[in-house]
Amino acid sequence: MKKKILSVLLAAAMVGSLTVGCGSNSSEEKKDTAPTTEEGKETTEETEAKTETITSVAKKEGDTFTVGFDAEYPPYGYMDDNGDYTGFDLELAQAVCDLKGWKLVKTPIAWDSKDMELNSGSIDCIWNGFTMNGREDDYTWSDPYVDNSQVMVVSESSGIKDLAGLSGKIVGVQASSAALELLQDEEGQKKLADTFATLQEFPDYNSAFVELQAGSVDAIAMDVGVAKYQLETRGEGYAILDEELNTEKYAIGFRKDDTGTRDQVNEALKELVKDGTFTKLAEKYDIADMVCLKAE
Amino acid sequence: MDFTKILEMLAGGMLKSMGIFILTLVFSLPLGLIISFGRMSKNKIVSFIVKIYISVMRGTPLMLQLLVVFFGPFYLWEANIGGPYRFIAVILAFALNYAAYFAEIYRSGIESMPSGQYEAAQILGYSRAQTFFKIILPQVIKRILPAVTNEVITLVKDTSLAFAIAYTEMFTLAKQIAAKETTFVPFIVAAVFYYIFNLLVAVIMEHAEKKLNYYQ
Numbered sequence: 273m274k275k276k277i278l279s280v281l282l283a284a285a286m287v288g289s290l291t292v293g294c295g296s297n298s299s300e301e302k303k304d305t306a307p308t309t310e311e312g313k314e315t316t317e318e319t320e321a322k323t324e325t326i327t328s329v330a331k332k333e334g335d336t337f338t339v340g341f342d343a344e345y346p347p348y349g350y351m352d353d354n355g356d357y358t359g360f361d362l363e364l365a366q367a368v369c370d371l372k373g374w375k376l377v378k379t380p381i382a383w384d385s386k387d388m389e390l391n392s393g394s395i396d397c398i399w400n401g402f403t404m405n406g407r408e409d410d411y412t413w414s415d416p417y418v419d420n421s422q423v424m425v426v427s428e429s430s431g432i433k434d435l436a437g438l439s440g441k442i443v444g445v446q447a448s449s450a451a452l453e454l455l456q457d458e459e460g461q462k463k464l465a466d467t468f469a470t471l472q473e474f475p476d477y478n479s480a481f482v483e484l485q486a487g488s489v490d491a492i493a494m495d496v497g498v499a500k501y502q503l504e505t506r507g508e509g510y511a512i513l514d515e516e517l518n519t520e521k522y523a524i525g526f527r528k529d530d531t532g533t534r535d536q537v538n539e540a541l542k543e544l545v546k547d548g549t550f551t552k553l554a555e556k557y558d559i560a561d562m563v564c565l566k567a568e
Numbered sequence: 569m570d571f572t573k574i575l576e577m578l579a580g581g582m583l584k585s586m587g588i589f590i591l592t593l594v595f596s597l598p599l600g601l602i603i604s605f606g607r608m609s610k611n612k613i614v615s616f617i618v619k620i621y622i623s624v625m626r627g628t629p630l631m632l633q634l635l636v637v638f639f640g641p642f643y644l645w646e647a648n649i650g651g652p653y654r655f656i657a658v659i660l661a662f663a664l665n666y667a668a669y670f671a672e673i674y675r676s677g678i679e680s681m682p683s684g685q686y687e688a689a690q691i692l693g694y695s696r697a698q699t700f701f702k703i704i705l706p707q708v709i710k711r712i713l714p715a716v717t718n719e720v721i722t723l724v725k726d727t728s729l730a731f732a733i734a735y736t737e738m739f740t741l742a743k744q745i746a747a748k749e750t751t752f753v754p755f756i757v758a759a760v761f762y763y764i765f766n767l768l769v770a771v772i773m774e775h776a777e778k779k780l781n782y783y784q
Binding site: 353388476482 | 573576635649650731732734745746747749752
């Protein structure tokens with residue numbers, strides 16, 4: 273009898289989650305087109321009244337603050353020499369938590385499941401060099417804090433000097449990344465991407481760089497901060513093209529209904545800019561020329 | 569990060585992978601036996617339902633099952649899936665999946681037993697439970713051991729799928745260290761760890777096979 277109940281439950285769960293998954297997807301798409309801010313928020317509250325019960329409440333002192341990040345994304349979030357997770361974004365998150373009296377929990381996530389992790393409440397925010405451009409309506413965003421740009425990395429020996437030189441070449445890009453979205457966007461760089469021989473997706477930059485070295489791809493599109501870190505640790509032989517693909521901003525992504533925590537984090541960020549902690553961290557990670565959060 | 573630190577980190581990760589491995593076996597081996605009874609049940613409804621269970625479990629990727637078990641409770645009942653549930657979900661998904669495979673292995677062993685043995689046991693006055701546990705099961709275990717070894721070795725390598733729901737086991741750590749160091753060294757270390765562990769499993773299982781080979 274137990275087996276029966278168990279198997280029925282399981283079957284139901286599988287079918288159920290599939291249909292639920294599709295359902296929420298399509299409603300999300302609708303929300304994208306809906307007007308933003310107040311009106312958009314109202315429709316969200318109606319359709320997703322259920323999810324709202326988890327957390328739109330602001331956090332109190334002593335609460336945990338769970339940050340979801342990709343631990344393979346230096347210099348924003350990665351593993352340090354002692355095996356602890358660190359990076360500009362994570363240290364900034366720690367500073368925010370210290371200020372607010374929250375307990376920081378660093379949860380490395382599978383980047384492909386970031387939305388499920390966030391919506392189900394297993395993380396409080398996505399904070400890891402997260403590009404807000406093109407995703408404006410999908411999350412509740414903090415104030416942008418880094419001016420990022422997408423660039424092309426080529427090997428020096430390839431002789432490629434500008435974006436036009438990429439015509440007919442094989443270009444690599446990380447799966448689910450902002451660079452990939454940009455290259456597939458009609459209003460972005462789709463025209464440029466159409467001139468490539470192939471747009472090859474990679475799970476991580478490590479394998480992409482080996483392929484670049486081996487000559488099986490000719491260029492890799494990525495965030496400029498990441499490109500700088502890679503070139504610094506890998507040494508000679510690579511170059512970043514002067515022409516940028518775009519400029520965009522990093523911000524912290526919260527659940528759509530979670531403006532409470534967002535406001536608290538914004539407030540804390542402002543204080544950190546004022547007392548100089550923010551600039552100090554930016555200098556430590558060598559991205560001081562990119563940060564864009566200024567004291568008012 | 570120097571080499572000894574990489575070894576130390578990955579050894580720590582290996583413990584987490586072994587945790588998945590051991591707990592999965594502890595739960596799925598007995599559960600598999602129960603499911604195999606359901607599969608062989610004379611009750612048509614029970615055997616049909618169990619058949620569907622096995623078919624779904626074997627017919628969909630383990631990675632997808634991990635996602636369903638972890639995120640399912642939230643999307644279906646808005647349950648809180650924070651805290652320790654991540655690890656529980658890993659074990660639950662692995663145990664449910666592997667139990668389906670083990671059930672079929674048990675069935676292959678049990679159904680290969682000649683019916684004459686049941687008849688002889690009945691004449692000797694054995695009850696049904698006694699017949700199964702004293703006569704049939706010991707022979708079944710002997711017969712299915714090579715097939716079980718196959719599954720167990722696959723399980724060692726499958727532990728790396730746990731990162732689909734952000735459980736940082738050994739292979740995930742190897743990827744993270746590789747990203748930080750921008751080298752492939754951690755992967756080689758990870759491969760050696762997996763190989764040694766599987767070698768150990770194979771040796772132990774072979775030893776067990778020899779031990780059980782008491783009639784030759």
